Amino acid sequence: MKPTITRRSFLKGTITAACSIATSSSLAKAAAGLENGQPIATLLDISKCVGCQECVYACKEVNANKYPKPQKPFPKMYPNGVKAEDWSDKTDVIDRLTPYNWLYIQSATVEIDGEQKDLTIPRRCMHCSNPPCVKLCPWGAAVQLDNGISRIDADICLGGAKCQTVCPWLIPQRQTGVGLYLDILPSFAGNGVMYKCDRCYNRITKGEIPACIEACPENVQTIGPRDEILKQAYELAKSMNGYIYGENENGGTNTLYVSPVPFDKLNSVIEKGKGKPHLAAVKDSMETGNKLAVAMLIAPFAGAVGAAMKFYSINKKNDD
Amino acid sequence: MTFYERVIKYFYIVIITFLTLTGFGQMPIFKRYRIADIPGLGWLAEFYITHAMHYIFASLLIALSVYLFFDHIFIGKKERKITTTGYVKGVMILGLIITGGLMVFKNLSGILYSPIVISILDLSHLILCMTLLFYSLFTLIKAKRWTMK
DSSP states (O other), X not given: OOOOOOHHHHHHHHHXXXXXXXXXXXXXXXXXXXXXXXXXXXXXXXXTOOOOOHHHXXXXXXXXXXXXXXXSSOOOOSSTTXXXXXXXXXXXOOSSOBTTBSOEEEEEEEEETXXXXXXEEXXXXXXXXXXXXXXXXXXXXXXXXXXXXXXXXXXXXXXXXXXXXXXXXXXXXXXXXXXXXXXXXXXXXXXXXXXXXXXXXXXXXXXXXXXXXXXXXXXOEEEEEHHHHHHHHHHHHHHHTOEEESSSGGGOBSEEEEESSOHHHHHHHXXXXXXXXXXXXXXXXXXXXXXXXXXXXXXXXXXXXXXXXXXXXXXXXXXX | OOHHHHHHHHHHHHHHHHHHHHXXXXXXXXXXXXXXXXXXXXXXXXXXXXXXXXXHHHHHHHHHHXXXXXHXXXXXXXXXXXXXXXXXXXXXXXXXXXXXXXXXHXXXXXXXXXXXXXXXXXXXXXXXXXXHHHHHHHHHHTTOOSEXX
């Protein structure tokens, strides 16, 4: 058989060699973060991304074993009108997030210094510092790891899609016909499993870096302890007179973007919609709940004071 | 039943009703079963609203429980005795407050529980709630009271 060199295999070989130094450095930083018990964050330099989609293909290849293998036909769901979501025949879709595509490239044409430029932005889960998908999952199917990664356990998830609804970027994507709901009440509860980027948690456990970072020929992404990554993001933003996204969005995320143009400008030109997240400013979704949690601490004291006041009032009446 | 007891009773019923509604609202069922489509009930499918309301009514339940506990210790002990029904419901509410409190703590930034602990807490909170509801229905039918003179 005649050996063939495809663009992908050529890039892969050269990238592996070229990135080995950067990789080992990133790994050391990530490991240091883990040892210090710090969340690990990634920094994406948008000005470097050329939109080659190597990260997208690497993600699909490395995570293929985690993708859903639904049973068909899907169970009939009640009440009528509950829709099945099936991506199993569209696994090659790469222009949005799907259960089979956890990372995609978003494009924006913007004006920089009076010149029209095309920017490309790798988009995936932001891995929030306080992720609502994890905190508000009613079954404990979504979890946050010590290193700041949030992931959904496909063996526990029932596919109710609450994580998608509460996510400010609507990141998790559903596939029907797979998961635990099939063994419980498939017609009346659940609707599959939710899928999203888990930042290659299993590779990180083995001392490897996420596939998207390893495959990138332009070194768009850097990984390391969040404090250090944030410092780098500030330095990078200063060097290009640019802007940071993710530092404060939804109370802070473990994914930081640095762009030469303001993010509200980028957000106004990118294609948004289902599976295509925005780049708008996001307030902390968990803030109200956390404030009420603090207020909850006052409740027992209020109750005790109420009872004491009643006791005092009765005693005083009796004394009079 | 005195006016004071009547006020406490209706306050408790309102709290438990809203806690149950907003608690079940943490699961994506009101939208699926179109209950949220009923005019005036759309808020049941708004997770952040039901989440905040659940916290508010949980705070009221904690305040009421602590108030009644100390009220009984300071004053009520001389006049009334807690029945078995009262003790059973009290233990269930205590269980709900403990499991709920642990979940509220889990929701704070930087607090990580293992997946198994989260699942156990979620399920035990749900089971305790269901048990309390069915037991309350039983005590309502049998006219059993929390306390006796």
